[in-house]
Amino acid sequence: MSGTIKVLVTGAAGQIAYSLVSFIAKGDVFGTNQPLSLVLLDIAPMMGVLNGVVMELKDCSFPLLKEIIPTDDYAVAFRDVDVAFLVGAMPRKEGMERKDLLAANVKIFKGQGEALDKHAKKNVKVIVVGNPANTNALICSKYAPSIPKENFTAMTRLDQNRAQAQIADRLGCKVEDVQKVIIWGNHSATQYPDVRHATAVVEGTTTPVQKAVQDDNWLKNEFISTIQKRGAAVIAARKLSSAMSAAKASCDHVRDWWCGTPEGKWVSMAVFSDGSYDVPEGLMYSFPVRTKPDHTYEIVKGLDIDDFSRQKMDLTAKELEEERATALEVCSA
Structure with a gap:
């Protein structure tokens, strides 16, 4: 067995975390030989519910789960964590405008960035799930300047999973036989699910999705x-x-980041743009990435971008630039 790693889940009394913590504890994310210390953070009024989650985790008797730390204290929650699932955020409700969600949540992620900077390991890996995820991740990183920017990511794997499932349904094939779907941009209604480079196994033959x-x-x-x-x-x-589905996708995201993607495959993750594909540098933007077992990743380079894709990619970049401006304004108010 490897040494114990410390994993934080925020919003731990919420719905996403209720599914997420069992995936983590049974080894679906970090492997079946990786012991875990699981830190569960929520706000003070939710501690009663969180204690119920702790009771259930104990009753599951997960062999890998060596310690459970429920808390409403940032100093306790973020101390020496190796991986942080930042799930806790005000959920989007029916009819809620995205800009209202952004304003409500951005200050949460400012505070969590400050806590990461002060208490977490400097090589901590951070996935932001709480929406608006891309911009929350950007703000979180801004307020954690001692942690490398590449250690912050936002989840667009849910969108990738959704896209693969839709293609599989359309073609009547297995979902795992659909590969190289890309989610470009924001986890929002401007995202661009791109299948121009995707393949599917149909009747035993690997075929471009467009052709299939x-x-x-x-x-x-x-x-x-x-x-x-x-x-x-x-x-x-x-x-x-x-x-x-959000809990499952966050596990997929971190598993591939932690363990590496198979040769010849890629996944979609929102990461800081380095200017690739003419995406403005510094935006938290979803790209196709390859990940490695040393917990690093690289943006897949050199893919052909047609005019239709260019328009869609620029549109979602523009939204992210507007969100960034709004978020910085809220944080400085």
């Missing part, structure tokens, strides 16, 4: 719209946000 689907009108319209609006559709149906 044979319907560019569907791919450029209904498919994109479905992925962009999927979160809102789940809220409309459940009257609650997409907690189970």
Whole structure:
């Protein structure tokens, strides 16, 4: 067994965390030989509920789970953590404007950035799940200047998973046989789910998705719209946000970041732009990335971008620039 790692989950009494903590504790993220210390953070009024989560985790008797630390204290929660799942945020409710969500949540992530800077390990890996995730991650990093920017990411894996599932349904193939779908940009209704470089195994043959689907009108319209609006559709149906699928996607994101992607494959993660694909440098923007077992990643370079993709990618970049400006204004107020 490896040495114990310390993993923080914020918003730990909430719906996403309720699914997430069991995935982590049973070894789905860091492997079945990795002992864990699990830190669970929530606000003081939720500590009663959080204690119930702790009771259930204990009752599960997870062999890898060596310690559970429930707390409402940032100094306790962020101390010496190796990985932080920043889930806790005000959830988007039906009819809620994105800008209102941003204003409500950005100060939370400013405070968590400060806590990471002060208490966490300097090589901590941070995934932001709470929306608006890209901009929250950017703000979190800004207020944690001693931690490398590349250690901050935001989750667009849920959008990738949704896109793969839609393509698999359309083609009648297994979801794991759909590869190299890309989510460009923001985890929002401007994101661009791109299948121009994607492949699918259909009747035993690996085929470009565009060729297999044979319907560019569907791919450029209904498919994109479905992925962009999927979160809102789940809220409309459940009257609650997409907690189970978000928990699964956050685990997928961190597992691949921690363990590395298989040779020849890539995944979508929001990371700080280095100017690749003419995306403004410094935006927290979703790219295709390859990850390595040393917990590093690199943006996949050199992919062809057509005019349709360029327009979609620029649109979501513009939204992220506007969000960044609003967030910085809120933080400095």
